[in-house]
Amino acid sequence: MHSEHEGVTRRDLNRVALIVAVLFAAMTSLLFMRLTPAMRMAGSSRWVTFVLVAVFIVAALVCNSRCRRQIVWHNRVMAVWLVVAGACFSICAGATVSTLLESGNPATVAVFCASGIAVADMALMSVCVREPMVRGVVSAVSFVALPLALASAATVLFDLSVQLLAGMVVAASVCGIQMMPNIVVHVPDRYLVEWRTYMTRRWTVRGSIPEEARVLTRKDVRQDMDSFLAQYSTGFTLCVVLSVLGYAALAQWTDYHSLYDRIGFLVLSMLLMLFFELKPRQSGRPFERYVMRAAGIAIPLLWVGHATQAIPEGEAMIPLICMVTFAALGLVLGFSMVVQHNGFHSLALSRIGDALCFISMMLIPAASFLAGGALEFLRSMSW
Numbered sequence: 448m449h450s451e452h453e454g455v456t457r458r459d460l461n462r463v464a465l466i467v468a469v470l471f472a473a474m475t476s477l478l479f480m481r482l483t484p485a486m487r488m489a490g491s492s493r494w495v496t497f498v499l500v501a502v503f504i505v506a507a508l509v510c511n512s513r514c515r516r517q518i519v520w521h522n523r524v525m526a527v528w529l530v531v532a533g534a535c536f537s538i539c540a541g542a543t544v545s546t547l548l549e550s551g552n553p554a555t556v557a558v559f560c561a562s563g564i565a566v567a568d569m570a571l572m573s574v575c576v577r578e579p580m581v582r583g584v585v586s587a588v589s590f591v592a593l594p595l596a597l598a599s600a601a602t603v604l605f606d607l608s609v610q611l612l613a614g615m616v617v618a619a620s621v622c623g624i625q626m627m628p629n630i631v632v633h634v635p636d637r638y639l640v641e642w643r644t645y646m647t648r649r650w651t652v653r654g655s656i657p658e659e660a661r662v663l664t665r666k667d668v669r670q671d672m673d674s675f676l677a678q679y680s681t682g683f684t685l686c687v688v689l690s691v692l693g694y695a696a697l698a699q700w701t702d703y704h705s706l707y708d709r710i711g712f713l714v715l716s717m718l719l720m721l722f723f724e725l726k727p728r729q730s731g732r733p734f735e736r737y738v739m740r741a742a743g744i745a746i747p748l749l750w751v752g753h754a755t756q757a758i759p760e761g762e763a764m765i766p767l768i769c770m771v772t773f774a775a776l777g778l779v780l781g782f783s784m785v786v787q788h789n790g791f792h793s794l795a796l797s798r799i800g801d802a803l804c805f806i807s808m809m810l811i812p813a814a815s816f817l818a819g820g821a822l823e824f825l826r827s828m829s830w
Contacts, residue, residue: 503540559599583677614819616693618812711817
């Protein structure tokens with residue numbers, strides 16, 4: 448039996464080693480994807496690719512096995528870190544496998560392979576694991592990866608553009624951030640008991656209450672709450688990351704020569720900045736606020752990198768002025784809400800912030816599909 452100090456030290460070392468391993472796997476995968484074209488020309492990439500895929504898959508299986516052992520040792524936090532590491536290694540394996548497939552749309556194929564292998568890994572973990580917190584993480588990753596795999600598969604089968612897939616990902620991710628509490632938090636039947644009616648009538652609309660019924664305690668709801676919080680935190684983080692990655696893909700592949708696509712991209716940039724600037728004030732958890740503020744910083748940085756393409760000279764300066772104005776307004780509102788603690792000004796600014804956040808959330812799907820070239824796609828269809 449280890450002492451508490453020894454256990455904490457070993458846990459910290461395991462976390463550091465795990466983070467380093469995940470970062471190394473991601474960097475290795477990205478480097479290999481960058482070097483793959485040159486290696487194909489040399490004719491020496493096949494066996495290297497198979498070796499890398501085998502290494503990533505074995506690493507994912509090892510993480511899964513260690514996760515089950517940590518559950519047996521009642522170390523739930525480390526088990527969650529291990530299942531996340533297994534998912535990361537699965538994504539790296541899928542991205543590496545995609546380099547072997549010849550396709551005119553390699554980015555979509557990489558998304559399909561990565562999300563498909565992640566779904567398979569989470570399906571394996573859902574069968575092997577019964578711990579509520581770990582199952583919450585597994586179900587959240589599966590819930591996000593499965594639609595992404597289906598959407599990327601449809602994109603490949605129907606020969607659609609990466610731009611359209613990126614727009615769908617941004618729209619779905621922002622809607623998922625807004626609806627995540629209603630998606631993951633469900634009340635089990637055993638909680639639906641109105642105790643005042645029970646004390647007087649001894650029955651409910653769901654039938655008679657058993658004689659051993661009692662008031663629920665914190666211990667009774669601990670497992671369900673652990674599962675809900677794990678699902679919510681994992682799903683929220685994945686939605687924020689996918690929204691930023693989808694926006695980065697749009698910035699890379701948007702057809703800036705098309706007027707509608709360019710307008711949609713500019714409007715989407717403005718709305719995403721407003722959403723990630725104003726949404727954190729509605730959250731009571733510091734982790735969520737930090738993640739959304741980091742996304743709010745990443746969006747304008749990505750836009751600045753493609754500003755010369757998105758804003759040609761001449762009459763197109765008006766959208767830039769509008770975007771900068773609304774972004775500055777969002778920043779002023781955000782800082783004003785922090786300064787104003789009470790009174791009418793605080794209430795008014797809070798309601799204005801809620802209205803702007805709601806409007807941006809409602810308009811982001813339309814702007815993302817417009818930036819994704821959905822209008823040109825609909826025009827090209829033979830009705």
